[in-house]
Amino acid sequence: MTDANAQPLYDTFARADLRFERGEGVWLITEGGDRYLDFAAGIAVNSLGYSHPHLVETLKTQADKLWHLSNIYEIPGQKRLGQRLVDSTFADKVFFTNSGAEALECAIKTARRYHYVNGHPERFHIITFEGAFHGRTLATIAAGGQEKYLEGFGPKVSGFDQVPFGDEKALKAAIGPQTAAILIEPIQGEGGVRPVPDEDLRRLRKICDENGLLLILDEVQSGVGRTGKFFAYEWSGITPDIMAVAKGIGGGFPLGACLATAEAAKGMTAGVHGTTYGGNPLAMAVGNAVLDVILADGFFEHVQQIALFMKQGLASISDRYPEVVAEVRGRGLLMGIKSVVPNTALVQALRDEHLLTVGAGDNVVRLLPPLVVTEEEAREALSRIEAAAERLSVTARQMSA
Ligand SMILES: Cc1ncc(COP(=O)(O)O)c(C=O)c1O
Numbered sequence: 385m386t387d388a389n390a391q392p393l394y395d396t397f398a399r400a401d402l403r404f405e406r407g408e409g410v411w412l413i414t415e416g417g418d419r420y421l422d423f424a425a426g427i428a429v430n431s432l433g434y435s436h437p438h439l440v441e442t443l444k445t446q447a448d449k450l451w452h453l454s455n456i457y458e459i460p461g462q463k464r465l466g467q468r469l470v471d472s473t474f475a476d477k478v479f480f481t482n483s484g485a486e487a488l489e490c491a492i493k494t495a496r497r498y499h500y501v502n503g504h505p506e507r508f509h510i511i512t513f514e515g516a517f518h519g520r521t522l523a524t525i526a527a528g529g530q531e532k533y534l535e536g537f538g539p540k541v542s543g544f545d546q547v548p549f550g551d552e553k554a555l556k557a558a559i560g561p562q563t564a565a566i567l568i569e570p571i572q573g574e575g576g577v578r579p580v581p582d583e584d585l586r587r588l589r590k591i592c593d594e595n596g597l598l599l600i601l602d603e604v605q606s607g608v609g610r611t612g613k614f615f616a617y618e619w620s621g622i623t624p625d626i627m628a629v630a631k632g633i634g635g636g637f638p639l640g641a642c643l644a645t646a647e648a649a650k651g652m653t654a655g656v657h658g659t660t661y662g663g664n665p666l667a668m669a670v671g672n673a674v675l676d677v678i679l680a681d682g683f684f685e686h687v688q689q690i691a692l693f694m695k696q697g698l699a700s701i702s703d704r705y706p707e708v709v710a711e712v713r714g715r716g717l718l719m720g721i722k723s724v725v726p727n728t729a730l731v732q733a734l735r736d737e738h739l740l741t742v743g744a745g746d747n748v749v750r751l752l753p754p755l756v757v758t759e760e761e762a763r764e765a766l767s768r769i770e771a772a773a774e775r776l777s778v779t780a781r782q783m784s785a
Contacts, residue, residue: 400735407434410754410761412740420735423753423765424742428573428605428718431632432677433754439635439673446669453665455658461668468675472614474623475643479652480663482638484604484630485519488567490642490657491628492523495565495598496543497651509562510600513549515575515745518567518602518628527567549578552587559591565598565626566591570616573605576746577713577720582620589622598625598648604640608632609678609755611716612688619715632755637670678755687755690762691716694751697766705773707780719751720744721769725776733772739765 402420404412410433412420425431432439446461453459466478479494481487492510499507510527518524525533526541534540545563547554549572566588572578580588592599601624606616610632617624625648630640640662644652661667677683695712698721702709708730711722723730727743734741734749742750753765 402735409433409435410757418738420738420740421761421765421768422740423751424740425752425754426636427631427742427750428610428752429631429634430636431608431610431755432635432674433756434636436635436677436756438677439637439670442669442673443637443666446666450665452661454660455663459663459668460665461672462663465668465671465675468672468679469629469641469643472675472679473627473643474617474645475627476646477644477649477652479642479644479657479659480667481630481640481642481659482661482667483519483640484602484628485521485524486659486662487604487628487630487640487642488518488524488527488602489521491567491600491602491626491644492527493657494626494642494644494649494652495600497656498598498648499564501651506562507564508543509545509560510543510564511555511558511566512544512546513568513572514546515549515572515578516546516567516569516602517572517574518569519604549575550580550584552584552591555588556591559595559597563595563597565600567600567602569602569604569606570620571606571611571715571718572745573718573750574744576722576744576748577718577750578746579713579715585617585620586622589624592625600624600626600628602628604628604630606715606718608674609684609687609716610718610752612684612691613716614678614684616715633671633674634667635670635674637667639667639671683755687716690753690757690759691719693759694719694762694766697762698751698769701766701770701773705770705777708773708776713748714751717751717753717755717757720748721751723747723749725780730772730776733776734769736775737768737772739768739772 403415405415412422496508512527518527523541526544529546545558626644698712710724713720727747727749730749744750
């Protein structure tokens with residue numbers, strides 16, 4: 385018997401009833417021609433917005449040459465992109481992947497392998513933090529430690545010890561002879577836009593150094609210009625040993641990377657890790673094109689300037705609508721509105737204003753516009769947020785009357 389509601393896709397996504405056909409800059413346009421201001425950007429992926437001419441041109445040119453080439457050969461653009469990442473970060477070595485979770489898998493394996501080749505195979509435990517999100521593979525759901533993602537998938541992958549966010553005492557107590565590394569997002573994204581204070585990151589670096597642990601940063605969401613620096617760790621002055629990157633680095637093309645110091649990556653020798661598609665010619669071409677734009681003079685200053693403008697505008701909305709907005713948090717263009725009303729209601733009210741945002745934990749609504757957003761577009765977004773807050777506050781007042 386056929387089910388009238390049957391559809392061919394897994395039911396894993398609760399999709400909005402919106403059908404987009406194309407995009408221009410920070411705008412998404414539906415099949416019917418309705419324009420939406422996109423302050424979700426594919427969840428921090430479309431860093432240069434939609435249809436960026438340099439990315440489109442680069443992808444088309446590479447498509448005429450080579451799409452796929454096995455990593456048993458040298459892949460066009462791969463060394464160049466790797467070198468540019470090395471030149472602009474703490475890292476000496478790069479491994480390319482197709483996604484954030486794969487970049488994390490590589491990071492976890494790199495840390496475990498480091499201790500293994502140092503003669504300590506027992507040191508495979510990684511300390512992570514409550515509220516973290518590191519992806520949906522079996523190892524990364526164990527690292528994230530969230531019950532809602534672990535439930536029903538059999539035994540949790542062992543070797544991940546979770547401590548409360550911001551609890552240094554619990555962190556120190558969790559370090560033992562089996563500990564290999566500490567894994568942390570400099571700003572928890574899915575967890576509710578919760579930044580780790582710079583001084584805490586500096587303390588984490590010190591704790592790692594004192595205990596022979598590797599510091600792994602997950603900059604899948606916070607990296608590639610999102611906070612107004614190339615990577616968020618730069619604000620704190622520390623450097624990690626290993627870092628997972630994805631999302632914005634491909635500007636919408638699936639691309640991730642695991643970066644490491646030569647010392648941390650010393651166990652990752654020929655044959656111990658691999659990938660079929662990671663680092664493919666199309667991804668490398670687009671990744672290099674993204675860096676052409678992001679690493680150009682003035683780009684990060686632009687992000688910082690728009691972020692300040694948004695922060696001031698959001699603070700003013702928060703002051704005027706305390707019954708809707710409890711708090712504004714984040715860094716750069718990774719912004720969170722802690723909502724008083726359910727965050728789903730705020731996301732919907734913003735969508736009704738044709739402004740796209742995305743929910744997060746802790747009843748937060750994330751604002752993650754493409755980094756190329758202009759001040760005029762930011763002003764437009766603020767006026768739509770204000771309109772939504774006004775409508776929600778009228779409803780809130782009526783309900784309490
Ligand atoms: C901080 C962080 N790490 C890892 C991931 C997983 O990335 P992907 O979905 O590309 O596997 C995400 C995705 O949202 C993320 O935000």
